[in-house]
Amino acid sequence: MKMTSLKLKQILQERLSDTRYHTSYNRDKDTFRVEWKESRQGITITLPNVVAKYNQRGQEAIEELVEHITEALRIMNEEHQLAGMEKNIFPVIRATSFPNKTKANKELINREHTAETRVYYALDLGKSYRLIDKDLLESEGWTEDRINEIATFNLRSLDCDYNKDTVAGNDFYFIAKQDGYDASRILNEAFLEEMKANMKGEMAVAVPHQDVFIIADIQNKTGYDILAQMNMKFFAEGRIPITSLPFIYEDKQLEPVFILAKNKPENN
Known part of the structure; x- marks a missing residue:
């Protein structure tokens, strides 16, 4: 059976039929909202987006969505503290x-x-x-x-194990632990300095989305083009996109590649 927004709305109403929740459907915006009855805090789902995911991935897309909604609601309803955490x-x-x-x-x-x-x-x-x-x-x-x-x-304390790939004479290192902090490794200065010490050419880094950190050893002009294309592809596919621009890492500083290219014209 082909999935529609109305069919998806019915499924979500059934799956989220908790007496503590209140659900509503906005026909004009084609959105479905689930919230705590007492606090009115909740989450709004754009149904056509989920229908598109369902058409690609089937039932898995709905299971993932329901888990995401219930987890988000749980967090909203909890008191959190930093001490001891x-x-x-x-x-x-x-x-x-x-x-x-x-x-x-x-x-x-x-x-x-x-x-x-x-x-x-x-x-x-x-x-x-x-x-x-x-x-x-x-x-x-x-x-x-x-x-x-x-x-x-x-x-x-997070490990920085990576996979390495060599393309057109340039080395690319990928960290993708799926722990929510892959891109955060760009803040680990000791790791960046260690990688920099082992570079043959110029070091570039990229954080196209939350779940990947790319380090590139650029050894020829083609390397920048490959990194740019790779970064754009990851950026377009990421669950939480960050930036499609890679950075040059030099003297513990990060500079977007397009600015670097503008600032450093080639010598004739």
Whole structure:
């Protein structure tokens, strides 16, 4: 049977028939909302997007969606604290276009990283995580410097094993652990310096989406083209896209490749 928005709405109503939830359908926007009856906090699903996923992946797409909804609702309904959870705090990389406030209008703790990226902080809750907001930080009496110090320390504990691929005389290294913090490895300066020491050519890095970190040893002009195409492909396919621009890593600084090319004309 072909999936439609109305059929999907019926399935979700059945699967999410918890007496604590309230569900509603917006016919004009073709969206389905599930929320806690008491707090009215919830999640809104754009049904045509899920129909498209169902047509590609079948029942798996619905199972994944239901799990995502119930997990998101669980987190919304829990009281969280930072004290005693220090080992579960990590930095996450997001695009500069990522919102600085939650849908509940709470200000998210973040700091600048590059012109393309920004650093946020996550409290890892197992299957998912919660981005840390100012209210949570203040309720614990913590400072932003402290959260950054703890998150950076925890990041260094994550392993940086990679897969290597050589294309047209250029070496590419991929970290894709699927732990939610693959792109965050770009903040591990000790790891970057170790990789830099072993480069034959110029070192470039890329964080097209949350679940991959690419390091490139660029040894000829073709290398930049390959990296750019590779990065764009990953960016288009990522669940949480970050940036389609790769960076040159030089003197512990990250500079977008297109700026570098503009600033460094070739000698005749």
